Amino acid sequence: xxxxxxxxxxxxxxxxxxxxxxxxxxxxxxxxxxxxxxxxxxxxxxxxxxxxxxxxxxxxxxxxxxxxxxxxxxxxxxxxxxxxxxxxxxxxxxxxxxxxxxxxxxxxxxxxxxxxxxxxxxxxxxxxxxxxxxxxxxxxxxxxxxxxxxxxxxxxxxxxxxxxxxxxxxxxxxxxxxxxxxxxxxxxxxxxxxxxxxxxxxxxxxxxxxxxxxxxxxxxxxxxxxxxxxxxxxxxxxxxxxxxxxxxxxxxxxxxxxxxxxxxxxxxxxxxxxxxxxxxxxxxxxx
Amino acid sequence: xxxxxxxxxxxxxxxxxxxxxxxxxxxxxxxxxxxxxxxxxxxxxxxxxxxxxxxxxxxxxxxxxxxxxxxxxxxxxxxxxxxxxxxxxxxxxxxxxxxxxxxxxxxxxxxxxxxxxxxxxxxxxxxxxxxxxxxxxxxxxxxxxxxxxxxxxxxxxxxxxxxxxxxxxxxxxxxxxxxxxxxxxxxxxxxxxxxxxxxxxxxxxxxxxxxxxxxxxxxxxxxxxxxxxxxxxxxxxxxxxxxxxxxxxxxxxxxxxxxxxxxxxxxxxxxxxxxxxxxxxxxxxxxxxxxxxxxxxxxxxxxxxxxxxxxxxxxxxxxxxxxxxxxxxxxxxx
Numbered sequence: 001x002x003x004x005x006x007x008x009x010x011x012x013x014x015x016x017x018x019x020x021x022x023x024x025x026x027x028x029x030x031x032x033x034x035x036x037x038x039x040x041x042x043x044x045x046x047x048x049x050x051x052x053x054x055x056x057x058x059x060x061x062x063x064x065x066x067x068x069x070x071x072x073x074x075x076x077x078x079x080x081x082x083x084x085x086x087x088x089x090x091x092x093x094x095x096x097x098x099x100x101x102x103x104x105x106x107x108x109x110x111x112x113x114x115x116x117x118x119x120x121x122x123x124x125x126x127x128x129x130x131x132x133x134x135x136x137x138x139x140x141x142x143x144x145x146x147x148x149x150x151x152x153x154x155x156x157x158x159x160x161x162x163x164x165x166x167x168x169x170x171x172x173x174x175x176x177x178x179x180x181x182x183x184x185x186x187x188x189x190x191x192x193x194x195x196x197x198x199x200x201x202x203x204x205x206x207x208x209x210x211x212x213x214x215x216x217x218x219x220x221x222x223x224x225x226x227x228x229x230x231x232x233x234x235x236x237x238x239x240x241x242x243x244x245x246x247x248x249x250x251x252x253x254x255x256x257x258x259x260x261x262x263x264x265x266x267x268x269x270x271x272x273x274x275x276x277x278x279x280x281x282x283x284x285x286x287x
Numbered sequence: 288x289x290x291x292x293x294x295x296x297x298x299x300x301x302x303x304x305x306x307x308x309x310x311x312x313x314x315x316x317x318x319x320x321x322x323x324x325x326x327x328x329x330x331x332x333x334x335x336x337x338x339x340x341x342x343x344x345x346x347x348x349x350x351x352x353x354x355x356x357x358x359x360x361x362x363x364x365x366x367x368x369x370x371x372x373x374x375x376x377x378x379x380x381x382x383x384x385x386x387x388x389x390x391x392x393x394x395x396x397x398x399x400x401x402x403x404x405x406x407x408x409x410x411x412x413x414x415x416x417x418x419x420x421x422x423x424x425x426x427x428x429x430x431x432x433x434x435x436x437x438x439x440x441x442x443x444x445x446x447x448x449x450x451x452x453x454x455x456x457x458x459x460x461x462x463x464x465x466x467x468x469x470x471x472x473x474x475x476x477x478x479x480x481x482x483x484x485x486x487x488x489x490x491x492x493x494x495x496x497x498x499x500x501x502x503x504x505x506x507x508x509x510x511x512x513x514x515x516x517x518x519x520x521x522x523x524x525x526x527x528x529x530x531x532x533x534x535x536x537x538x539x540x541x542x543x544x545x546x547x548x549x550x551x552x553x554x555x556x557x558x559x560x561x562x563x564x565x566x567x568x569x570x571x572x573x574x575x576x577x578x579x580x581x582x583x584x585x586x587x588x589x590x591x592x593x594x595x596x597x598x599x600x601x602x603x604x605x606x607x608x609x610x611x612x613x614x615x616x617x618x619x620x621x
Binding site: 127130132206217241253263268 | 438
């Protein structure tokens with residue numbers, strides 16, 4: 001594990017850059033535990049102070065320090081992204097592994113369901129969910145709704161690997177040694193697809209944070225929980241740009257773009273690492 | 288031709304399944320909740336005034352009928368399907384008495400235009416440059432484009448649209464940032480109107496293209512750099528075939544099919560991006576209509592838009608899938 005990391009850092013510039021960006025973002029979210037101000041509280045700092053030594057990212061029109069507010073926001077956004085990613089990975093793994101291993105009619109049924117979910121536009125459906133639940137809209141509900149829309153691409157990817165695993169000798173051997181289907185899927189096939197699952201997790205976190213930001217900025221989530229999206233929402237509510245409080249918008253947007261690019265670079269470099277041919281050509285050998 | 292018929296039938300079956308599941312989700316979400324839309328609507332209208340209890344009761348009955356919420360759950364389910372089947376979701380409450388379907392039909396062309404132009408540009412540009420980048424691997428300009436395009440690609444549409452809006456509306460205000468045309472301009476086939484529509488579409492299209500191009504570029508580059516190593520390409524090169532011809536007719540044509548399939552598969556996400564971009568730029572398409580419907584508490588309009596977007600995207604994906612075999616003889620027989 002440690003050697004893989006060292007290899008990746010040395011031979012893969014994308015991985016190194018992505019790792020640095022994500023480390024910064026994680027450090028930022030961990031800083032929230034040392035915040036002098038409690039999360040979400042208003043009127044604790046002077047209004048609209050530009051970035052200075054006392055307030056590195058300035059303060060906003062709600063009387064909050066942008067830096068410390070941002071630490072809470074990025075922590076909540078990351079947690080949300082990870083929750084959605086984990087939930088949807090679970091669905092993708094179950095569907096993908098089962099579909100690939102069992103095959104036949106089961107595969108065809110699961111894949112038609114999969115292809116059905118692929119074409120759904122998530123945004124109108126999530127807006128519909130918000131419209132119905134309104135004030136009952138919670139963090140958990142949104143996470144579940146997004147997770148149930150975010151799995152199909154990766155389920156198909158996992159299935160394609162599982163299809164090839166089924167014909168491998170060790171699978172036949174497991175069947176002859178009396179392992180149940182569930183045991184084969186979890187103990188034998190799962191380890192093989194885990195690297196891909198890691199890579200897709202990064203993409204899925206990106207996807208869910210992006211949607212969360214979108215819904216929050218319009219005001220379609222619980223706007224009292226600080227996230228990157230709700231921060232921009234409040235900045236817009238106070239017309240921060242017109243008022244010249246640009247630091248209220250620039251820092252959250254900058255940080256979230258950093259997160260997106262960092263996660264994306266990690267996912268790309270992991271994908272490359274998984275594919276040995278591209279890894280060799282990068283290390284200077286011949287593919 | 289029998290194979291093609293079978294293919295069409297299978298794809299059509301998939302389309303029916305998408306619509307069926309989608310509409311069921313819409314019904315399930317709106318009915319399996321403890322929140323009564325009628326109570327919510329009445330609470331919204333009577334919040335600031337005294338109302339006669341009898342009038343409230345009458346409103347309640349009228350809304351129940353309007354929203355198709357009468358009778359048992361099964362009856363409501365059937366009624367819901369009847370509404371979808373004829374694309375009639377009743378009158379809109381916020382734009383009473385205009386029917387929901389009229390509002391949707393009015394917004395649909397804007398969404399369709401924005402989406403199709405942005406997709407054509409980003410898909411075409413991404414594939415063309417991606418193909419070139421896969422073939423001429425040492426070209427510095429193409430490499431640079433790849434770095435920029437893949438750096439922009441993970442940024443979600445909303446954030447990108449927002450950044451574009453700030454850059455061109457606040458930092459360097461040269462383009463109109465909201466609406467679909469100048470407000471006081473009469474609609475019609477005049478040059479001035481046309482020019483105004485073009486100007487207003489620039490920023491939304493730009494922000495969609497900035498995000499959208501990267502994925503096609505990366506996909507095409509990977510496909511082409513795989514195909515280039517195949518024997519038939521080496522053979523053609525040794526045989527002295529013009530390199531441009533090798534790239535266009537031998538390499539890119541083969542790589543194009545997965546990209547068309549990919550287009551059909553990602554239509555849902557593309558639609559999603561277009562709708563979100565509309566919200567940022569106040570573009571009068573489905574996305575904007577949806578947001579305004581939610582703010583106005585317009586129950587039938589929200590359901591109508593959600594259902595119609597699912598059907599529209601599924602239909603567009605079906606069309607692409609049906610055209611695909613006509614482009615590629617291999618799919619016809621497979």
